[in-house]
Amino acid sequence: MKVATWNVNSLKVRLVQVQDWLDEHQPDVLCLQETKTEDANFPLTEIRQSGYQVIYSGQKTYNGVAIISKKPAADVQYGIPGFADEQKRVLAATIDGVRIVCVYVPNGQSIDSDKYQYKLVWLSALQAWLKEELQRYPKLALLGDYNIAPEDRDVHDPVAWAGNVLVSEPERAAFRGLQQLGLRDAFRIFEQPDKSFSWWDYRMMGFRRNHGLRIDHILLSPQLACNACSIDRAPRKLERPSDHTPVLAEIA
DNA sequence: ATGGCTTCATAGTGAAGA
Numbered sequence: 001m002k003v004a005t006w007n008v009n010s011l012k013v014r015l016v017q018v019q020d021w022l023d024e025h026q027p028d029v030l031c032l033q034e035t036k037t038e039d040a041n042f043p044l045t046e047i048r049q050s051g052y053q054v055i056y057s058g059q060k061t062y063n064g065v066a067i068i069s070k071k072p073a074a075d076v077q078y079g080i081p082g083f084a085d086e087q088k089r090v091l092a093a094t095i096d097g098v099r100i101v102c103v104y105v106p107n108g109q110s111i112d113s114d115k116y117q118y119k120l121v122w123l124s125a126l127q128a129w130l131k132e133e134l135q136r137y138p139k140l141a142l143l144g145d146y147n148i149a150p151e152d153r154d155v156h157d158p159v160a161w162a163g164n165v166l167v168s169e170p171e172r173a174a175f176r177g178l179q180q181l182g183l184r185d186a187f188r189i190f191e192q193p194d195k196s197f198s199w200w201d202y203r204m205m206g207f208r209r210n211h212g213l214r215i216d217h218i219l220l221s222p223q224l225a226c227n228a229c230s231i232d233r234a235p236r237k238l239e240r241p242s243d244h245t246p247v248l249a250e251i252a
Numbered sequence: 253a254t255g256g257c258t259t260c261a262t263a264g265t266g267a268a269g270a
Contacts, residue, residue: 009258010258010259010260012259013259036259060261061260061261061267062260062267062268107269107270109268109270147269165270199270201270202258202269202270203257203258204257205256213270242258243258243269243270244270
């Protein structure tokens with residue numbers, strides 16, 4: 001089963017790129033973040049034309065998540081249960097026997113911001129929910145934009161970024177908290193090239209200079225085997241790219 | 253360089269992202 005995640009930074013702008021990527025890679029599951037699309041305007045017909053089904057939870061301007069899949073999505077969950085949140089950041093469903101959880105973790109803006117506190121509370125609620133979810137669904141994959149670079153090797157310039165939002169110790173502790181539930185970072189199961197990133201700043205030729213961060217992740221429960229995991233840099237080279245690029249894994 | 257670029261909502265700029 002091939003699963004993938006991609007923060008598209010507006011599905012409207014990136015729709016053709018998503019369709020092309022589906023055609024080329026034929027994933028069983030593709031989780032999207034930052035669709036920035038209200039449900040009434042979701043390009044349902046276009047996704048179906050690509051031979052896929054899709055569930056989505058969106059809003060105007062910000063956030064928005066979707067799960068595109070070849071097989072139908074069952075037991076759909078919108079948001080973190082018991083955690084009141086206007087922001088559309090979580091979508092979960094069982095697809096072909098695997099619990100797929102698609103997340104768009106808050107950015108946090110800066111460590112002295114209210115949004116940073118929201119991010120930490122949000123991550124704590126996510127962890128508490130997933131602990132229960134893992135008991136219900138031993139085969140679980142958590143895919144998305146975590147807005148956390150887990151280690152210094154996931155940062156192009158760790159000195160410049162030290163203590164900053166996306167790399168701060170409380171955020172990394174929250175990431176380790178997810179790992180302590182038994183979830184494994186699929187990317188790090190395998191030997192990977194140095195300076196592998198999934199996001200590059202639009203500014204200052206960030207991609208050309210490989211000034212990036214690895215903040216998009218696929219975490220897998222112990223009951224899921226993993227045969228491969230990689231970052232596909234190709235869409236970042238297209239005209240009008242998202243600032244994120246897809247991460248994909250082969251699981252069983 | 254508290255900048256740089258892109259998107260959205262809006263109709264000239266501002267917020268937010270990471």
